[in-house]
Amino acid sequence: MTPEPNLLAVIQRQLSELNKSEAKVAKAILNAPEEATRSSIASLAAAAGVSEPSVNRFCKRFGATGFPDFKLQLATSLASGVRYVSRAVEFSDDINTFPTKLFDNAINALMTAKEELPLKAIARAVDQIAQARRVYFFGLGTSAAVARDAEHKFFRFNVPVFTHEDPLMQRMLAASAGVGDLFFFISHTGRTKVLVEAAEIARQTEASIVSLTAEGSPLADKSHCCINVKVEEDTEQYLPMTSRLVQLVILDVLAAGVTLRRGEGFTPHLARIKDSLKDTRFQTS
Amino acid sequence: MTPEPNLLAVIQRQLSELNKSEAKVAKAILNAPEEATRSSIASLAAAAGVSEPSVNRFCKRFGATGFPDFKLQLATSLASGVRYVSRAVEFSDDINTFPTKLFDNAINALMTAKEELPLKAIARAVDQIAQARRVYFFGLGTSAAVARDAEHKFFRFNVPVFTHEDPLMQRMLAASAGVGDLFFFISHTGRTKVLVEAAEIARQTEASIVSLTAEGSPLADKSHCCINVKVEEDTEQYLPMTSRLVQLVILDVLAAGVTLRRGEGFTPHLARIKDSLKDTRFQTS
DNA sequence: TCATTATGTAGTAAATTTACTATTTTTAAA
DNA sequence: TTTAAAAATAGTAAATTTACTACATAATGA
Numbered sequence: 118m119t120p121e122p123n124l125l126a127v128i129q130r131q132l133s134e135l136n137k138s139e140a141k142v143a144k145a146i147l148n149a150p151e152e153a154t155r156s157s158i159a160s161l162a163a164a165a166g167v168s169e170p171s172v173n174r175f176c177k178r179f180g181a182t183g184f185p186d187f188k189l190q191l192a193t194s195l196a197s198g199v200r201y202v203s204r205a206v207e208f209s210d211d212i213n214t215f216p217t218k219l220f221d222n223a224i225n226a227l228m229t230a231k232e233e234l235p236l237k238a239i240a241r242a243v244d245q246i247a248q249a250r251r252v253y254f255f256g257l258g259t260s261a262a263v264a265r266d267a268e269h270k271f272f273r274f275n276v277p278v279f280t281h282e283d284p285l286m287q288r289m290l291a292a293s294a295g296v297g298d299l300f301f302f303i304s305h306t307g308r309t310k311v312l313v314e315a316a317e318i319a320r321q322t323e324a325s326i327v328s329l330t331a332e333g334s335p336l337a338d339k340s341h342c343c344i345n346v347k348v349e350e351d352t353e354q355y356l357p358m359t360s361r362l363v364q365l366v367i368l369d370v371l372a373a374g375v376t377l378r379r380g381e382g383f384t385p386h387l388a389r390i391k392d393s394l395k396d397t398r399f400q401t402s
Numbered sequence: 403m404t405p406e407p408n409l410l411a412v413i414q415r416q417l418s419e420l421n422k423s424e425a426k427v428a429k430a431i432l433n434a435p436e437e438a439t440r441s442s443i444a445s446l447a448a449a450a451g452v453s454e455p456s457v458n459r460f461c462k463r464f465g466a467t468g469f470p471d472f473k474l475q476l477a478t479s480l481a482s483g484v485r486y487v488s489r490a491v492e493f494s495d496d497i498n499t500f501p502t503k504l505f506d507n508a509i510n511a512l513m514t515a516k517e518e519l520p521l522k523a524i525a526r527a528v529d530q531i532a533q534a535r536r537v538y539f540f541g542l543g544t545s546a547a548v549a550r551d552a553e554h555k556f557f558r559f560n561v562p563v564f565t566h567e568d569p570l571m572q573r574m575l576a577a578s579a580g581v582g583d584l585f586f587f588i589s590h591t592g593r594t595k596v597l598v599e600a601a602e603i604a605r606q607t608e609a610s611i612v613s614l615t616a617e618g619s620p621l622a623d624k625s626h627c628c629i630n631v632k633v634e635e636d637t638e639q640y641l642p643m644t645s646r647l648v649q650l651v652i653l654d655v656l657a658a659g660v661t662l663r664r665g666e667g668f669t670p671h672l673a674r675i676k677d678s679l680k681d682t683r684f685q686t687s
Numbered sequence: 688t689c690a691t692t693a694t695g696t697a698g699t700a701a702a703t704t705t706a707c708t709a710t711t712t713t714t715a716a717a
Numbered sequence: 718t719t720t721a722a723a724a725a726t727a728g729t730a731a732a733t734t735t736a737c738t739a740c741a742t743a744a745t746g747a
Contacts, residue, residue, distance in 0.1 A: 155471075155474065189439055192481070196479075196481035208662060208665070211662075212659070215658050215659070215662065216519055216521065220516040220519070223647075224513060227512070231509070236501065261550070261554075265546070269547060308685075365646070366508045369508075369641075370500070370501045373491050374500070377491070377493060377496075381493050394543075398591060401593070
């Protein structure tokens, strides 16, 4: 029994692959999920404009044994209070609605990412980082801030870490790379030309290339190891929001992985770094 | 409809006040709550050793309209109570456990933050940003990356935006501020000395000071408007992870708020910025 | 014993599912 | 293209399961 943590997201995702009446049912449920959990199969069928067996088939398509079981799963996934369907902010929104929408979208993205975590790629990336002699984190735009954040995390592992936002620096560093160097590219689309070019240049050296980007993208093609992030985000229309959150958490995961790899003996080292900050803060009164 | 947050606890509490057959039903449910949500009234009655109407009466006694409604409430309260606990990564963790833990922690933090969102402070911050002539985002350490991210978001609003990681630059800019300048300080603890000092300097000018930090901290005290983030994170022992995620989403919220404030006429402007990136990407094949 | 409460029986209405049929859509061949 | 066969989709009707109500019986306490 592995109940889907967020059924609505699954429905939303498969919406395009459903046939006519199934899509009608899906829309009716997405419109009023809470109500659906309290409806009978007859009233939901009426609301969707389909027959009762169609609703039943819909339920089975999504892994339920039948309608009641489906309602149960729906209620369970609704219980956390998160709206599991990404909703765009509209101009009719106000202070009471749009913050919630954005938080829900963020939570939703993390939950989806968590379900589809490419553990094998992550494990390999941890290996590579743990062994690297030097690590470069390269990103542009929003991903540059992510790269900066990564720098802040990974310098703790006694490996020299570098970030550069300047594409020319990125190219030159890529060109001068050698054995033991690791280039970590971060990009939501995986299609930013200058970044892909830098990866291409690095690829001609002995360096390893790890990327955190979209599956099948040009950047992924250039990488020895690619951590795929599947975040459905319309970056053409909106700003990247959720994708960078997922990227950050995955980098946290990698950092934790390296920490575990270093073993318990490494803890004092981390503590020393922590301690160095003590005098920079006002004490808690 | 205000469903009881934890139905099982309520049943447990009232156990002594129930009559014989109701007590039997209660025990059967407490024994196997998950199973109860999947049972029919007949099978639950059999499991409890009572008749079906007894089960029905039991349900009504606890505020449900009937057995299906009761099952729904039970399922809901079972779903919510479970995964609300942050779990630390331990050295006994492996690739199959620690990524999930970290994602869960991140999701939890966002869910908690969402429930305690300081909407009034957010609305005020949006006002101030929308009116500002210039905006400075200042943070240090992990928060520097957040500030960088903010810069990337807010320059779109036709307001000059600046970030500096250099504390000396921060001080000097704070000192030279005037009417219409907005300083936006980002800090998890709100106790970083150099940042608080910069805020103090800025406070002596005509500039407005907004901060995204912990309630009651020295930094919060210096601010005209403080957006409190309550994230329980042991930064003494671990790296800051979840707090910066919450900060990022709140900055997204602020950006969305400013966009809404600018109104629909502003959309073409945003679209133009988007378009400027088109030629930097490889086209989707 | 009587009144009151508690519990169970049986029947009914409602809801769900199954099996089957008509229709539409797709596929492949002419 | 056009046509015919195959596959899929969606609905009808009937069977089955489920939940509830009214009523009867049993238990309890005064």
